[in-house]
Amino acid sequence: xxRDCVVGxxxxxxxxxxxxxxxxxxxxxxxxxxxxxxxxxxxxxxYPSQVNEMWAWDPQVLRSFAVHxxxxxxxxxxxxxxxxxxxxxxxxxxxxxxxxAALLDQAWYRLxxxxxxxxxxxxxxxxxxxxxxxxxxxxxxPPRYRTTYFNHIFGSGYSAGYYAxxxxxxxxxxxxxxxxxxxxxxxxxxxxxxxxLLARGGSIDPLRSFADLRGRAPDIAPLLARRGLTGxxx
Numbered sequence: 041x042x043r044d045c046v047v048g049x050x051x052x053x054x055x056x057x058x059x060x061x062x063x064x065x066x067x068x069x070x071x072x073x074x075x076x077x078x079x080x081x082x083x084x085x086x087y088p089s090q091v092n093e094m095w096a097w098d099p100q101v102l103r104s105f106a107v108h109x110x111x112x113x114x115x116x117x118x119x120x121x122x123x124x125x126x127x128x129x130x131x132x133x134x135x136x137x138x139x140x141a142a143l144l145d146q147a148w149y150r151l152x153x154x155x156x157x158x159x160x161x162x163x164x165x166x167x168x169x170x171x172x173x174x175x176x177x178x179x180x181x182p183p184r185y186r187t188t189y190f191n192h193i194f195g196s197g198y199s200a201g202y203y204a205x206x207x208x209x210x211x212x213x214x215x216x217x218x219x220x221x222x223x224x225x226x227x228x229x230x231x232x233x234x235x236x237l238l239a240r241g242g243s244i245d246p247l248r249s250f251a252d253l254r255g256r257a258p259d260i261a262p263l264l265a266r267r268g269l270t271g272x273x274x
Contacts, residue, residue, distance in 0.1 A: 046109050052096055060092025069239035080242040082201045086208035094216050128268035140176040140183035142203040145193045149200035163187050213262035
């Protein structure tokens with residue numbers, strides 16, 4: 041990144057995230073283009089991009105781009121520590137509002153045509169009932185999106201699939217832990233991640249690719265730890 045380029049942290053994360061999608065395609069090594077790169081199920085496509093997104097937070101990587109735009113001095117260590125410590129701020133709220141929206145999405149797509157409300161006045165009671173069933177009818181933390189402006193599921197191809205982001209993050213957090221267990225950002229680890237997962241695209245069951253990398257099925261514990269939710273009650 042150029043030293044003359046001054047961007048906010050959200051833009052940094054977006055850059056790493058989208059480059060993760062690019063790597064998924066660039067490092068593809070399959071016979072048919074229809075199975076390459078991001079041609080994978082909706083609930084897997086965000087996984088490689090979210091793995092790449094996490095490297096923005098790695099102190100080693102952070103030092104390579106978080107520099108003063110005039111002097112080139114790296115971000116002070118105390119600032120790095122503050123940035124990393126703030127990652128878990130508000131995660132309880134964010135997780136709750138997200139899960140409420142994801143489960144509301146699935147509630148709508150479980151309806152038969154005859155069950156879909158035909159009167160706008162029936163929408164809010166439906167939402168309340170759907171959230172109550174899953175234990176998320178909690179007024180201080182409403183769903184991230186309400187039905188009338190839930191573009192992801194009605195206009196952006198995520199019908200019954202809004203859960204994909206957090207499921208991908210389960211895989212992502214587990215993978216970042218795998219990197220840590222094997223020495224971190226080492227060329228050997230990158231090569232393994234490339235050959236066992238990125239290169240395969242949708243040519244085999246993506247969860248088989250994950251199991252080949254991780255040695256087991258996905259585990260939610262790394263995600264809960266990342267979000268600071270390991271001490272939360274069930």
